[in-house]
Amino acid sequence: MTDTLTGKTALVTGATAGIGYAIARQLASEGAEVIVHGRNAERGAKVVQEIQNTGGTARFIAADVSDVTDVRRLADEAGAVDILVNNAGIYRFAPTFDTTDADFDDQINTNLRAPYVLVQRLVPGMVARGHGTVINVTTVAATVPAEGAGIYGASKAALELLNALWADEFGGQGVRVNAVAPGPTQTPGTLVFEDGLIEGLGKTTALGRTGEADEIANVVTFLASPAASYVNGTVVTVGGGYRAVHPAA
Ligand SMILES: NC(=O)c1ccc[n+]([C@@H]2O[C@H](COP(=O)([O-])OP(=O)(O)OC[C@H]3O[C@@H](n4cnc5c(N)ncnc54)[C@H](OP(=O)(O)O)[C@@H]3O)[C@@H](O)[C@H]2O)c1
Structure with a gap:
């Protein structure tokens, strides 16, 4: 353990699995007290235990962030937060003609509205204390169109727009806002894809x-740390780099 984040409280949404789980463990290993969030209480308790077993501090809050009332309750229960990581997200891939109203709403509510409401509820406290940071987890599909990922990419592109706005809206008051855009990453969420889609x-x-x-978590942890004190309003792509465009064969 190191102590770059000692004395800070971090809320990591979607920390019961995948990228959020890695972020929660890394922030805890830097000394932050981590609020592990998700819906699954059993996995939440396991993550808290793992962090405690390695000398860290953590607690779990269950909330369904597709439900705006539950997002507000999560913010209230979290209390004062210094580091907000908006990581919880869902990807339901389908062509435009096959996208259901439910999939449209779930992706917009989970990927866009929940981060918005958490910022509304938690950043005023950061501003009052004169410091804080928000890290939004987006996707490379927010800038490069990906087949079947229209609403998913659009929900994260909107979050990237807010990322730039919030960096200015809160920057002068001591609150930095940045995003990390992962490329294809092996997680429990991507395990459900068949036909080697992620590979x-x-x-x-x-x-x-x-x-x-x-x-992915390495970059989130850097952005949360004092080493990133002059980094604000960026989207850091962590996706292995783009191939050059080649002429058609
Ligand atoms: N994996 C990739 O290839 C990839 C690429 C680009 C961007 N991303 C982004 O990275 C983030 C994490 O993705 P991941 O692949 O690690 O996901 P994952 O393995 O599916 O894990 C998702 C996490 O979010 C939580 N979650 C999902 N819906 C929720 C809801 N309605 N309410 C509360 N918690 C919810 C889950 O918790 P419970 O199960 O406990 O509810 C879980 O902890 C997402 O924002 C995703 O868009 C991922």
Whole structure:
């Protein structure tokens, strides 16, 4: 353990699995008290225990962030937060003609409205205390169109717009806002894809492979740290790099 984040409280949404889980463990190992969030209480308790077993401090709050009332309750129960990581997100891939109203609403509510409401509820306290930071987890599909990922990419593109706005809206009051845009990353969420979709996407990157959750978390942890004190309003792409455009064969 190191102590770059000692004395700070971090709320990591969607920390019971995947990228959020890696972020929660890393922030705790830097000394932050971590609020582990998700819906699954059993996995939440396990993550808290793992953090405690390695000398860290954590507690779990269950909330369904597709429900705006539950998002507000989560913010109230979290209390004073210095580091907000808006990581919880869902991806339901389908072509435009096949996208259901439910999938449209769930992705917008979970990926866009929940971060918005958490910022509304938690950043005023950061401003009052004169410091804080928000890190939004977006996706490379927010800037490069990905087949079947229209509403998913649009929900995260909107979050990237807010990321830039919030960096200015709160920056002068001591609150930095940045985003990390992961490329294809092996997580429990991507395990459900059949036909090697994630591995196939990994092969389209310049590094030719998928990412690990810890490779995404490394960058989130840097952005949360004092070492990133002059970094504000950026989107850091952590996606293995783009291939050059080649002429058609
Ligand atoms: N994996 C990738 O390839 C990739 C690429 C680009 C961007 N991202 C982004 O990275 C973030 C994490 O993705 P991941 O692949 O790590 O996801 P994951 O493995 O599916 O884990 C998702 C996490 O979010 C929580 N969550 C989902 N819906 C929720 C809801 N309605 N209410 C509360 N918690 C909810 C889950 O908690 P419970 O199960 O406990 O509810 C879980 O902890 C997402 O924002 C995603 O868009 C991922």
